[in-house]
Amino acid sequence: MxxxxxxxxxxxxxxxxxxxxxxxxxxxxxxxxxxxxxxxxxxxxxxxxxxxxxxxxxxxxxxxxxxxxxxxxxxxxxxxxxxxxxxxxxxxxxxxxxxxxxxxxxxxxxxxxxxxxxxxxxxxxxxxxxxxxxxxxxxxxxxxxxxxxxxxxxxxxxxxxxxxxxxxxxxxxxxxxxxxxxxxxxxxxxxxxxxxxxxxxxxxxxxxxxxxxxxxxxxxxxxxxxxxxxxxxxxxxxxxxIGSPGMNIVPAQVSGREAVIAGHTIALARAYDDLPRAAKIEIGVRPEFVHVAPMAPGLLAANIERIDDLGRVQFARVRIGDVKFSARVPEGFSIPGSEAGLVFEPSRIHVYADSRIVEGQSLEKVA
Amino acid sequence: MDKTVNQKAWFLVLPVFAIVAFSAILPLMTVVNYSMQDTFGNNQFFWNGVGWFKELLDPSTDLGERFFASLWRNLAFSGIILAIEVPLGIVVALAMPRHGWQVAACLVTMALPLLIPWNVVGTIWQIFGRPDIGLMGYALNSIGINYNYVSNEFDAWATVIVMDVWHWTSLVALLCYAGLKSIPDAYYQAAQIDGASRWAVFSAIQLPKMHRVLLIAVLLRFMDSFMIYTEPFVVTGGGPGNSTTFVSIELVKIALGQFDLGKAAALSIVYNLIIIIVCWVFYTVMTHAGADRENNPGSA
The missing domain is CATH 3.40.50.300 (P-loop containing nucleotide triphosphate hydrolases)
Known part of the structure; x- marks a missing residue:
């Protein structure tokens, strides 16, 4: 004891x-x-x-x-x-x-x-x-x-x-x-x-x-x-x-409240203004908080490579340019083709500089 | 699917069978043949039935008396060397280094006596023990111990036993060392955690894990010492008197010294039977102990 x-x-x-x-x-x-x-x-x-x-x-x-x-x-x-x-x-x-x-x-x-x-x-x-x-x-x-x-x-x-x-x-x-x-x-x-x-x-x-x-x-x-x-x-x-599948971690350009992946801009819930310039910047989001949707303007376009059925949930393996991604397939959603859009939950996106998490300023403080 | 039955496979065994027949069964049959007959030379043989065996197993006859005397002597010798070599081998194995260059050095040094031919070992000790020029014999006599293996029975026994210990303890130690090396580190770590003393580690982990190699060591050392011939023959020639005449030495005396082929053949067969029975007992004990460990009947 x-x-x-x-x-x-x-x-x-x-x-x-x-x-x-x-x-x-x-x-x-x-x-x-x-x-x-x-x-x-x-x-x-x-x-x-x-x-x-x-x-x-x-x-x-x-x-x-x-x-x-x-x-x-x-x-x-x-x-x-x-x-x-x-x-x-x-x-x-x-x-x-x-x-x-x-x-x-x-x-x-x-x-x-x-x-x-x-x-x-x-x-x-x-x-x-x-x-x-x-x-x-x-x-x-x-x-x-x-x-x-x-x-x-x-x-x-x-x-x-x-x-x-x-x-x-x-x-x-x-x-x-x-x-x-x-x-x-x-x-x-x-x-x-x-x-x-x-x-x-x-x-x-x-x-x-x-x-x-x-x-x-x-x-x-x-x-x-x-x-x-x-x-x-x-x-x-x-x-x-931790997590199965693990977190999506992709290189991105982050400034203020926006992250850019493969030319597409994603909104973030917090602001990141003074990121170290030399560091490798990545954003991380768990597959549970990204889901696939029919392609629509304003969504990040992705190619579906395959669907993994884990029993309770389905995860789609998708590709955006060179970047691989996992995303949740909502229940009852049928994939129209190989093309789909990705919907993010902004509050669940984290920013990493040289693999370590960066705390952003929450919106209230910025406002 | 059933296995294919193919009796032709027996032909593959034939060459081995033929070789064994020529090298072992035929000579053995010659011995069986001699043991039933008596000869006075000139290649003339007379049928004697089981007469030699009766004489051999009856201690009141001359042959029986010599046989039993040498048999007890031999058993005493085997018992003594086992009682020394097994504990000594274990102690040596425990003291051997586990890591580094010392391991190789130790293994090579210890293997050396095992590589020396028997009669050379005998010669080494025969000279080593001589009171006039031998290092050990001379040294013992100069410090006041009246040591002479040629005339004193005790000295002769001591010399033969020390020689055997010198020659063969390495074998026991090497086998035990192999057994010790196979114990995973986790056992020692668990024992530390459990607060076990050095003695508890030995009795609860090391000794049980060495159990099988020790059985093999005892079997090998018993058989070898029970059949020992060359070394005591070179050192003491079976003397003084008959005090170090072991069964094999007695056998050669009867067969070649007196040319009593019938008696010697009967003795050979009985000697052989004793060895086979002891081997069988050991084999049964060993496989039984092995099955005991492998047969996990589950936690029912």
């Missing part, structure tokens, strides 16, 4: 002084994980999320910066002394032990009295539906039951500062993934523990966490609720990585 602060934390696996920034698997990051939060650490493979997790648990010692639990610097402490639990991608089972002994192992190693161990193991086994298997040899179980044991070993200690999950559901069948994830969510509510969940699957991240931390190329690019990440991505990577 603790608040975790990262102070200017960075790590490189290379050795040497004056390494270039690219040599760092994790570039300097300062942030706070509050006690009791459910966090997801989301990003593609190789973005540094596992490194960050291993730094917190102490498996890896940071090259720079500090980690504080409740304000106390624990950077020099070993994993054993840190009082943290971690569940790995592949189930780790102690072969010679029964399920019950596996669950009791972390407590036994810490010299917890036997009565307390038994009570705790029984409770965790009940929460994870492992009670019928307690007396069985753990090696004989299926992969998902083994992973449940791994989860159980993480959860069994009541006093941990945080539980870290490193893509724990990779080996689990899809229908069990749902079950286990909701179980984790329920456990989080029941046990009031800080949980940090590493994944590259946005559905997993968005359903599990109340705060999603998106990482890209060794940096934390945005940290926020799922709604914030969806409505207002702080970085083009977030827009592109």
């Amino acid at each position: 603790a608040r975790i602060d990262l102070a200017d934390l960075a790590h490189t696996y290379l050795v040497g002084d004056n390494l270039p920034p690219e040599a760092y698997a994790l570039k300097p990051v300062s942030m706070t994980w509050r006690q009791g939060g459910a966090y997801a650490l989301l990003g593609p493979s190789g973005c540094g999320k596992t490194t960050l997790l291993n730094l917190i648990s102490g498996i890896v010692t940071p090259s720079h910066g500090k980690i504080l639990f409740d304000g106390k610097d624990i950077t020099p402490l070993s994993t054993r002394e840190r009082n943290i639990a971690q569940v790995f991608q592949f189930p780790v089972i102690y072969d010679t032990m029964t399920v019950g002994q596996n669950l009791a192992f972390p407590l036994k190693n810490r010299g917890v009295p036997k009565a307390e161990i038994d009570a705790r193991v029984a409770e965790i086994a009940r929460l994870l539906d492992l009670t019928p298997h307690l007396k069985r040899k753990a090696t004989r179980l299926t992969a998902d039951a083994k992973q449940k044991i791994s989860l159980g070993r993480g959860l069994v200690r009541a006093d941990v500062a945080a539980i870290l999950f490193d893509e724990p559901l990779t080996v689990i069948d899809p229908h069990l993934k749902w079950e286990l994830r909701s179980k984790l969510k329920a456990l989080h509510r029941a046990l009031d523990l800080t949980m940090i969940y590493v994944t590259h699957d946005q559905t997993e991240a968005l359903t599990f966490a109340d705060t999603v931390v998106v990482m890209h190329d060794g940096r934390v690019v945005q940290s926020g609720t799922p709604e914030e990440l969806f409505d207002k991505p702080a970085h083009t990577f977030v827009g592109y990585f």
Whole structure:
């Protein structure tokens, strides 16, 4: 039970002084994980999320910066002394032990009295539906039951500062993934523990966490609720990585309250007057907030390449000049031909300079 | 779809069958033939039925007494070297480096004794242990230990055992090292997280993961030591007295020393049967242990 602060934390696996920034698997990051939060650490493979997790648990010692639990610097402490639990991608089972002994192992190693161990193991086994298997040899179980044991070993200690999950559901069948994830969510509510969940699957991240931390190329690019990440991505990577299909990000000339794409002018809800001249300017809009309509004067003309039917909604893949775009197909709309117009929701369009969001002045202020 | 039945495939097995017949079955039949007969030279043979076998398995006869004495001696030898080499091999494997150039250096150094021919190993130790010119023998005697493997039974045994440990512990260590290398890092990390002590890591992770390679190591070392001939023959010649005469040495004494082909053939067959039975027991245990792990009956 603790608040975790990262102070200017960075790590490189290379050795040497004056390494270039690219040599760092994790570039300097300062942030706070509050006690009791459910966090997801989301990003593609190789973005540094596992490194960050291993730094917190102490498996890896940071090259720079500090980690504080409740304000106390624990950077020099070993994993054993840190009082943290971690569940790995592949189930780790102690072969010679029964399920019950596996669950009791972390407590036994810490010299917890036997009565307390038994009570705790029984409770965790009940929460994870492992009670019928307690007396069985753990090696004989299926992969998902083994992973449940791994989860159980993480959860069994009541006093941990945080539980870290490193893509724990990779080996689990899809229908069990749902079950286990909701179980984790329920456990989080029941046990009031800080949980940090590493994944590259946005559905997993968005359903599990109340705060999603998106990482890209060794940096934390945005940290926020799922709604914030969806409505207002702080970085083009977030827009592109979260959402299916991802955000449309296209180069544009922006001045004042207008953006020009491929010679066509689109109105913006906010004014952007002093954009840096040298920066690469792009506008981003989620496909959900652009829809196709019959071609009419004043609309941006686009060629429809194909329609993706996602069940509930349909998205059109369109092309404007060289620029590819995704747009929602309104219900009951039939496409007249390959030509269609695009209708934008101005308030949903964001402007990015060198991939980072630019806050425009809202209309009221300008007026 | 059913598999095509094609009995012609048996013809493909014929060459192997022919080679095995010439190299193994025919010579073995000759031995079976000898074991039923007695000879006084001149290529004259007399039928003796199972007489030699009866004599061999009856400790009150001279042949039986020699056979059982050498058999117990041999089993004691195998037991002792296993009791030393297996734990020592595990300790060495645990102490070996995991990364860097030291790994290659270690592996090559440790493989060296395994590459030396048996009789050379015997010769090395025969000279090494000599009290007059051998480094070890001379050194031991100069610090006041009266060591002489030619005249003292204990010294002879100690020499033969130390020699075997020197020659073969590397094999056990290399096998264990391979077993240790195959343990994913996540296990060690999980153990750290779970607060496991060094001993708990060993007993809960490393030893169970080495279980299969250890079975193979024990099997190989048992068979090799049970059939050992060259090294003790070169060092002690089976002496002093008969104290280091193992089964194979006894066999050669009977067959070539006394030219008792019938007795030697009977002993060969019994010796062979013991080895096959032990192999079969090990094989059963190993496949059983393997099936135990692979047969995941699910969480029903």
